[in-house]
Amino acid sequence: MNVRLASREGLLTGFINLCCILLGLTGLAGTMVGGWFHLSSRQPGAWLLLLGIAVWGGVRAVRRVPDPSRNKTLIAGLVAGVMHGLTLAVSLWLISTLLDAGAEVRKWLVQLTPEAIRLLTFGLSPVAAAALMFVVMTTAGLVGALWVRASERYPWQRTLSKGPTTVRTRFLALPAVQNFMQRKHSQQILWGGGLLILLFFPFVLGQYWNYTLGTVGIYVILGLGLNIVVGFAGLLDLGYVAFFAIGAYIVAILTAPAPHGIMMNFWLVVPIGIVLAALAGVLLGIPVLRMRGDYLAIVTLGFGEIIRILSKSDALTDFTGGPRGIRSVGGPGLFGFDVSSEFYFMYIIILGIVLAAYVTLHLQQSRVGRAWMAMREDEDVAQAVGIYTLQYKLLAFATGAALAGFSGVIFASRNKFTGPEDFTLLVSINVLCLVIIGGMGSIPGVVAGALVLKGLPEILRQLADYRMLAFGALLILMMIVRPEGLWPSTRRQMELHERAEQSGEPDAGSSPETGP
Amino acid sequence: MAMLEVENIHSYYGNIHALKGISLTVEEGEIVTLIGGNGAGKTTTLRSITGILKPRQGHVRLEGEELAPYKPHQIVYKGVAMVPEGRRIFARLSVSENLDMGAYSRNSKSEIKADLERVFELFPRLKERRNQVGGTLSGGEQQMLATGRALMAHPRLLLMDEPSMGLAPVLVESIFEKITEINKEGTTILLVEQNALMALSIANRGYVLQTGEIILHDTAEALRTNEVVRKAYLGIT
Structure with missing residues (x-):
């Protein structure tokens, strides 16, 4: 029975490996590793990836063995290795034979260059290469099995998943930190210090990083807003981009020379954008907030699309610039100086984040925050303890929309342009993702989430075509390893841990979602 | 009347x-x-x-x-306060927070405190578990909590x-x-x-x-x- 499971794992990982070869990921790994270590050959990197996956197959196979004795472990690893090796050896033989026969494989598989195949065959004949592949992969499966035995002595996985939390608690328990925290103005000093460092940042960063981190910052403000709606009040809003768009279009219409030529001062437009976006939030909120859960998500999704489609509709072309958008959006000036470069915008964004975080924090800790919390947990009961849910929902929607409007104003003014394609559904999804990845309901989590979601793609640029693939894989990995988010609020952390401790016991009566 | x-x-x-x-x-x-x-x-x-x-x-x-x-x-x-069918406690909030929510309609801190004492006197179990998350309570305890929460509205x-x-x-x-x-x-x-x-x-x-x-x-x-x-x-x- 275990043999079957083990061979299945071997086949599965073998198939994954095959996909890597066919998609050219092995070649990419070769280039990258070669680049890091200044190697002339791409072979080490390519084989590192192949072997890594094969070893992983061995590990997975051993995990399937219920009570692993030493022999069983080795057998499982061997079986997985053999199956893995067979898969790859046969495929390799097939591919190289086909290539030798002059088949036009590249028509379908662009990455399958003769050079890529040579990385794997070392220029041997198809049969010899296949045999070599088989032997190596079988060994790798065995290594995987041995790895499991070794790693049982040191539970590194648990350390990895608990690591960040442990580091934080340990740090907070240090005597020096404790002493500092007990001082009178420790909080203020900490915030002030952090702010000073932040203010210093734009000087150090070049134009490129000021722009990139500025985008991250805009997403932080967006995230803080959506965090109020989704994280605090528990309303799933998939059309959040609409308010972002409203902010952007307001600044564009009011400051650009065309199509209206109003050309107002940027600083006057900021409050107008915020207020109008909040108003839009209320106007949308009144009809839709009677819906719950999935229905609300769908309706807001529709609203987001309506705003985007309206902005590029023919009927409104004179007003919004239509599909071409609005150019030469005005930037901020200060006492006659133009301060609209990336560098100055960084300060405006930092200021915006600080303000948004301050507002969010205050709301969270107030009576309003408590009402949101009750609503998120159980709307009916919230009503039954005296909370006027409609009012608090509107407030959450309006606050979230105001922050989105604000970031929209900054966004359009910084880009000096706004157009319908800046406000696709993807923006809403991105913001929602960053809130979830950071940790729902957590303010520092939003910052962490934005850095990962908007910053990571920049860092992954050297992966070229595979950037988004790696990004997606990383996101999945992150949610598996830390489902509570990167920097969760203490509450959510508590929930997940409590749940883990009482796993197995069905928690009766704790399903508030199943309303009448 | x-x-x-x-x-x-x-x-x-x-x-x-x-x-x-x-x-x-x-x-x-x-x-x-x-x-x-x-x-x-x-x-x-x-x-x-x-x-x-x-x-x-x-x-x-x-x-x-x-x-x-x-x-x-x-x-x-x-x-008028209600203990809903199926208890419907706030499963992810602690016992204290649940009770606190029950007093949402009230302003006087001293009165709320007095009522909290009263609830704890009535259900000593809740006092023992006040920092525990509601969802992890047993069925009976959840019923106590739901009742206590309603009483917090006085x-x-x-x-x-x-x-x-x-x-x-x-x-x-x-x-x-x-x-x-x-x-x-x-x-x-x-x-x-x-x-x-x-x-x-x-x-x-x-x-x-x-x-x-x-x-x-x-x-x-x-x-x-x-x-x-x-x-x-x-x-x-």
Whole structure:
């Protein structure tokens, strides 16, 4: 029975490996590793990836063995290795034979260059290469099995998943930190210090990083807003981009020379954008907030699309610039100086984040925050303890929309342009993702989430075509390893841990979602 | 004047005529029970009183004042609290936070504190577990918490929807003892129950509900010996 499971794992990982070869990921790994270590050959990197996956197959196979004795472990690893090796050896033989026969494989598989195949065959004949592949992969499966035995002595996985939390608690328990925290103005000093460092940042960063981190910052403000709606009040809003768009279009219409030529001062437009976006939030909120859960998500999704489609509709072309958008959006000036470069915008964004975080924090800790919390947990009961849910929902929607409007104003003014394609559904999804990845309901989590979601793609640029693939894989990995988010609020952390401790016991009566 | 006066209410779910002219009164200091089978309209009656469902016809009066113009949350401020069916505690909040939420409608910190003491006195178990997350409590403890949460609103009228649901007989007994205790301290109670025997043993009066209509109304004593009730709801022939 275990043999079957083990061979299945071997086949599965073998198939994954095959996909890597066919998609050219092995070649990419070769280039990258070669680049890091200044190697002339791409072979080490390519084989590192192949072997890594094969070893992983061995590990997975051993995990399937219920009570692993030493022999069983080795057998499982061997079986997985053999199956893995067979898969790859046969495929390799097939591919190289086909290539030798002059088949036009590249028509379908662009990455399958003769050079890529040579990385794997070392220029041997198809049969010899296949045999070599088989032997190596079988060994790798065995290594995987041995790895499991070794790693049982040191539970590194648990350390990895608990690591960040442990580091934080340990740090907070240090005597020096404790002493500092007990001082009178420790909080203020900490915030002030952090702010000073932040203010210093734009000087150090070049134009490129000021722009990139500025985008991250805009997403932080967006995230803080959506965090109020989704994280605090528990309303799933998939059309959040609409308010972002409203902010952007307001600044564009009011400051650009065309199509209206109003050309107002940027600083006057900021409050107008915020207020109008909040108003839009209320106007949308009144009809839709009677819906719950999935229905609300769908309706807001529709609203987001309506705003985007309206902005590029023919009927409104004179007003919004239509599909071409609005150019030469005005930037901020200060006492006659133009301060609209990336560098100055960084300060405006930092200021915006600080303000948004301050507002969010205050709301969270107030009576309003408590009402949101009750609503998120159980709307009916919230009503039954005296909370006027409609009012608090509107407030959450309006606050979230105001922050989105604000970031929209900054966004359009910084880009000096706004157009319908800046406000696709993807923006809403991105913001929602960053809130979830950071940790729902957590303010520092939003910052962490934005850095990962908007910053990571920049860092992954050297992966070229595979950037988004790696990004997606990383996101999945992150949610598996830390489902509570990167920097969760203490509450959510508590929930997940409590749940883990009482796993197995069905928690009766704790399903508030199943309303009448 | 009656604490609660329900007069000929008709409530609907869409086109379904759920309550067909219910009338009942609850005098101050009483425990009144509303018994009946599944789908009789017991919960619907409570929902109509708390304003979550607005009756299309008829009146609900609290100490003579018409409740129709008020929204559900405003009715809480009038002094009506509810222990919902299936407990519905805030599963992810701690016991203290749950109780704290119950006092949302109130402002005086000292009064809230006094009521918290009262709840902890009534349910010492909650005090022991005050930092525990609600969802991890046992069924009986969750019922205590739901009751405590409603008491934190300092209601004059407490509506309880099937407090015995899903609890072991021993726990049911202890919960009903607590209900009597709460009543003795001056809270009027309207108790909806399927467990008719238990409900009638602590109530002053009872109403029997069937498919949206009240078919019987008497003192609890009389209902316990009533032939129809015994057959239909007490399982005694």
